Amino acid sequence: MLNSKIPAGNLDDKWVDYKGHCKLVNPANKRKMEVIVVGTGLAGASAAASLGELGYKVKAFCFQDSPRRAHSIAAQGGINAAKNYQNDGDSVFRLFYDTIKGGDYRSREANVHRLAEVSSNIIDQCVAQGVPFAREYGGLLSNRSFGGTQVQRTFYAAGQTGQQLLIGAYQALERQVALGNVTMHTRHEMLDVVKIDGKAKGIIARNLITGELEKHFGYAVILCTGGYGNVFYLSTNAMGSNVTAAWKAHKQGAYFANPCFTQIHPTCIPVSGDHQSKLTLMSESLRNDGRIWVPKNLEEKRKANEIPEEDRDYFLERRYPAFGNLVPRDVASRAAKERCDAGHGVGTSKQAVYLDYAAAIQRYGKIEVSKQGLSNVSADEITALGKEVVKEKYGNLFNMYAKITGENPYEVPMRIYPAVHYTMGGLWVDYELQTNVPGLYALGEANFSDHGANRLGASALMQGLADGYFVIPYTLGNNLADEIYNTPIPTTHPAFEAAEKAVAERIQTLKNINGKQSVESFHKRLGKIIWNECGMSRSEAGLKKAIADVQALKKEFWSDVRIPGEINEYNPELDKANRVADFIELGELMCVDALNRNESCGGHFREEYQTPDGEALRDDENFMYVAAWETTGEHQWQLHKEELKYEVIKPSQRNYK
Amino acid sequence: MSHNNMNLKLKVWRQKNANTTGAFVKYDVNDISDEMSFLEMLDVLNEKLIVTGEEPIAFDHDCREGICGMCSLYIDGKPHGPWQANTTCQLHMRAFKDGDTITIEPWRSNAFPIVKDLTVDRGAFDRIIQAGGYVSVNTGNAVDGNSLPINKDDADASFAAAMCIGCGACVAACKNSSAMLFLSAKVSHLALLPQGEPERKSRVLNMVAQMDKEGFGSCTNTGACEAACPKEISIANIARLNKEYLRAGLTAE
Numbered sequence: 038m039l040n041s042k043i044p045a046g047n048l049d050d051k052w053v054d055y056k057g058h059c060k061l062v063n064p065a066n067k068r069k070m071e072v073i074v075v076g077t078g079l080a081g082a083s084a085a086a087s088l089g090e091l092g093y094k095v096k097a098f099c100f101q102d103s104p105r106r107a108h109s110i111a112a113q114g115g116i117n118a119a120k121n122y123q124n125d126g127d128s129v130f131r132l133f134y135d136t137i138k139g140g141d142y143r144s145r146e147a148n149v150h151r152l153a154e155v156s157s158n159i160i161d162q163c164v165a166q167g168v169p170f171a172r173e174y175g176g177l178l179s180n181r182s183f184g185g186t187q188v189q190r191t192f193y194a195a196g197q198t199g200q201q202l203l204i205g206a207y208q209a210l211e212r213q214v215a216l217g218n219v220t221m222h223t224r225h226e227m228l229d230v231v232k233i234d235g236k237a238k239g240i241i242a243r244n245l246i247t248g249e250l251e252k253h254f255g256y257a258v259i260l261c262t263g264g265y266g267n268v269f270y271l272s273t274n275a276m277g278s279n280v281t282a283a284w285k286a287h288k289q290g291a292y293f294a295n296p297c298f299t300q301i302h303p304t305c306i307p308v309s310g311d312h313q314s315k316l317t318l319m320s321e322s323l324r325n326d327g328r329i330w331v332p333k334n335l336e337e338k339r340k341a342n343e344i345p346e347e348d349r350d351y352f353l354e355r356r357y358p359a360f361g362n363l364v365p366r367d368v369a370s371r372a373a374k375e376r377c378d379a380g381h382g383v384g385t386s387k388q389a390v391y392l393d394y395a396a397a398i399q400r401y402g403k404i405e406v407s408k409q410g411l412s413n414v415s416a417d418e419i420t421a422l423g424k425e426v427v428k429e430k431y432g433n434l435f436n437m438y439a440k441i442t443g444e445n446p447y448e449v450p451m452r453i454y455p456a457v458h459y460t461m462g463g464l465w466v467d468y469e470l471q472t473n474v475p476g477l478y479a480l481g482e483a484n485f486s487d488h489g490a491n492r493l494g495a496s497a498l499m500q501g502l503a504d505g506y507f508v509i510p511y512t513l514g515n516n517l518a519d520e521i522y523n524t525p526i527p528t529t530h531p532a533f534e535a536a537e538k539a540v541a542e543r544i545q546t547l548k549n550i551n552g553k554q555s556v557e558s559f560h561k562r563l564g565k566i567i568w569n570e571c572g573m574s575r576s577e578a579g580l581k582k583a584i585a586d587v588q589a590l591k592k593e594f595w596s597d598v599r600i601p602g603e604i605n606e607y608n609p610e611l612d613k614a615n616r617v618a619d620f621i622e623l624g625e626l627m628c629v630d631a632l633n634r635n636e637s638c639g640g641h642f643r644e645e646y647q648t649p650d651g652e653a654l655r656d657d658e659n660f661m662y663v664a665a666w667e668t669t670g671e672h673q674w675q676l677h678k679e680e681l682k683y684e685v686i687k688p689s690q691r692n693y694k
Numbered sequence: 695m696s697h698n699n700m701n702l703k704l705k706v707w708r709q710k711n712a713n714t715t716g717a718f719v720k721y722d723v724n725d726i727s728d729e730m731s732f733l734e735m736l737d738v739l740n741e742k743l744i745v746t747g748e749e750p751i752a753f754d755h756d757c758r759e760g761i762c763g764m765c766s767l768y769i770d771g772k773p774h775g776p777w778q779a780n781t782t783c784q785l786h787m788r789a790f791k792d793g794d795t796i797t798i799e800p801w802r803s804n805a806f807p808i809v810k811d812l813t814v815d816r817g818a819f820d821r822i823i824q825a826g827g828y829v830s831v832n833t834g835n836a837v838d839g840n841s842l843p844i845n846k847d848d849a850d851a852s853f854a855a856a857m858c859i860g861c862g863a864c865v866a867a868c869k870n871s872s873a874m875l876f877l878s879a880k881v882s883h884l885a886l887l888p889q890g891e892p893e894r895k896s897r898v899l900n901m902v903a904q905m906d907k908e909g910f911g912s913c914t915n916t917g918a919c920e921a922a923c924p925k926e927i928s929i930a931n932i933a934r935l936n937k938e939y940l941r942a943g944l945t946a947e
Contacts, residue, residue: 087833102754103820105860106762122840158836165836167829167889169853176843194853200761201856208828215824223817246809275756309729314737315758437760440777440784441731506833555744557737601749606711607810609752610744 060518073255077104080481081261082206083505089213112199113320140489237477264460270564297631302458303369398423469512490639552597763859773863825904864919870911878935
């Protein structure tokens with residue numbers, strides 16, 4: 038049985054009680070305890086910094102050339118917190134409720150409530166670090182709205198919130214490096230978890246510059262290695278984002294939870310051709326002011342600006358009048374796909390919808406006129422004033438769009454289409470963020486815990502920093518308090534030697550294949566299979582076919598991949614091969630999980646299970662559980678269920694109408 | 695949308711590792727769509743090299759949306775190529791025309807040793823931050839975020855400096871390989887905020903000392919760094935850095 042270790046008592050009191058009663062490690066003992074943190078995004082950098090501040094000896098690892106490059110940096114829109122600075126009815130309970138509902142009732146109440154509780158502390162901490170959040174003229178923090186909510190609780194720094202938060206965490210991390218509490222290993226990739234007597238006690242890492250394998254001991258191993266969206270090949274993730282560390286943990290016995298819960302973000306720049314290597318997100322914050330529409334007429338030939346109002350279908354506003362353009366991501370994505378499938382798509386590919394700022398520019402222009410007390414203002418001047426306001430709010434996003442597409446979004450509507458963006462699934466963890474392997478933890482996007490079947494916008498940054506700054510410092514101590522009697526294990530221990538040998542052999546095997554096809558070509562094929570059958574909509578027949586296709590692809594990969602260069606040198610192709618091999622195995626498990634879940638919920642949409650008007654149809658009676666998969670052999674997994682008990686919130690069909 | 699395909703000649707710096715000497719190697723790339731990004735054009739070349747049994751060109755890149763700062767490349771004599779306020783990953787092939795010869799080099803600076811081909815080691819930037827590029831506030835020490843109002847203009851100016859992505863284009867553009875723009879962006883980011891005040895003096899002194907230790911050169915005052923910066927970090931930050939440094943030097947105990 039999976040024990041989620043949720044503390045007893047009222048929901049409001051669980052975290053307070055936990056903190057009041059958890060075991061502690063005294064400062065003298067902390068100094069003797071090495072802890073490994075893999076990944077330096079928001080979760081990893083904040084965890085490594087906070088644990089270093091507490092006095093633990095932290096070893097941090099990242100595959101990039103600097104911890105500041107981790108993909109959290111690309112998060113654009115903002116970070117939620119239940120501050121209620123806007124006096125618009127926000128509270129810890131409402132943030133908790135919105136997150137549970139947004140996740141379509143597939144997340145754990147206790148974890149989500151804790152997330153909402155610590156959200157305010159995150160903003161305070163970041164401000165104290167010097168994160169330059171957007172401010173109003175009175176000098177106080179500014180807020181905006183995001184999808185799936187009716188309050189303004191999102192804090193932001195233009196369209197670069199992730200960058201500013203990560204730099205804050207990175208600077209805190211580098212400060213601990215300077216103080217000698219954290220040792221930073223850049224351009225290192227974790228290639229296995231070392232277990233001794235059933236507990237995680239270290240890792241095998243590869244120095245990506247020299248190709249050397251290294252053995253590192255730690256009293257605990259904390260994985261903050263992000264999500265696995267790159268299984269789709271095309272996603273908004275960075276090119277290097279990968280599942281390898283999490284997958285190695287899974288192969289060492291850690292359960293992988295809800296792998297089929299992936300998020301397709303509604304507003305991305307559409308694919309332009311086969312050469313495309315990644316997709317670019319246009320922040321959800323654009324839906325605050327932009328209006329999404331398609332032409333009503335199937336044979337529409339006119340340019341967007343020439344199509345009159347009566348011939349436009351603002352389909353989100355039409356279908357969901359209460360939330361309009363700010364429905365949650367899964368709902369917005371499916372609605373866009375539905376319109377495109379029905380033939381209303383725009384652009385050369387017909388796989389896009391318009392995101393239009395013309396109305397917002399006029400609205401802001403008129404506000405400026407009255408703000409500045411102007412009179413006799415021409416229509417052109419109003420437009421110019423409006424453009425200035427839009428530029429201040431979203432300028433960097435508009436520039437990015439212009440560079441990629443060659444079009445001016447201030448003049449013509451942007452074309453957007455859904456793309457893979459985030460993965461709610463991940464390593465199964467209990468309330469303490471510990472996997473079922475003792476001593477092995479997963480934080481941030483790498484775990485499954487807080488977003489259920491769909492994540493709300495501006496909640497990923499919140500979760501990453503909550504886990505790293507405010508959860509792991511407590512829960513780690515609670516477990517390490519019992520470890521102080523154990524001396525460090527030398528890396529000459531047979532378990533370390535065996536793990537290192539296994540990693541070396543796998544690399545040698547990959548290199549020896551010496552086939553004809555590039556790693557990239559396999560990755561592209563994998564992505565197509567998963568996108569077509571385990572993407573925005575899924576069916577039994579499609580998933581079964583995908584499983585067979587992925588199995589065949591795996592066989593072909595291991596007999597025909599070509600990796601140029603040597604093992605003992607800087608060799609990005611070899612790094613990629615290691616990652617793609619793991620993505621292939623994960624892709625199969627995603628399809629297995631999607632096939633098992635005979636319902637639709639959040640980002641998981643099974644064509645067989647929908648309401649008459651095309652909304653996701655949950656089956657709470659049979660699927661109100663976390664699907665935690667244990668690997669039991671080649672192509673084989675065993676399902677473990679964690680029942681989800683809703684004690685405070687009554688699950689209902691999500692309604693954004 | 696136009697779809698113009700072009701044929702190009704590339705001159706690419708190839709170097710096995712830090713201990714060997716490198717040289718330019720010429721490649722032809724054909725049928726390149728103008729909708730591709732510059733790095734996707736290199737992907738196409740690498741795919742061809744791998745299939746024909748040659749070693750692909752190593753270059754740093756990650757987010758490919760202009761924010762992580764991992765990509766570099768000195769393209770036709772300009773860091774991040776011909777477009778203003780742009781990173782290499784956001785450079786699109788529309789910037790070139792059929793028949794062009796494009797020269798691609800790594801960042802060249804003693805403080806950024808070459809790892810392989812076009813990849814360099816920018817660890818020096820991390821060490822400069824370690825010398826003081828932070829506010830010393832442990833987790834849990836913070837007061838309410840709105841307890842200290844900050845003038846919007848200061849907050850905006852601080853943000854404009856904090857946008858630096860640490861790519862190193864400023865160093866690559868500078869004849870002296872100076873890191874002044876990078877350093878000044880961090881000093882300004884924190885000096886403009888009340889949170890940065892307590893460590894204002896020690897920060898600037900220690901960070902400048904570390905910059906010198908890493909082997910970056912002196913400022914040329916030519917503004918090449920500002921012109922190359924993908925995030926348009928203003929050279930006014932260098933003036934602020936000089937002021938901060940002078941002030942700290944004159945008033946330190």
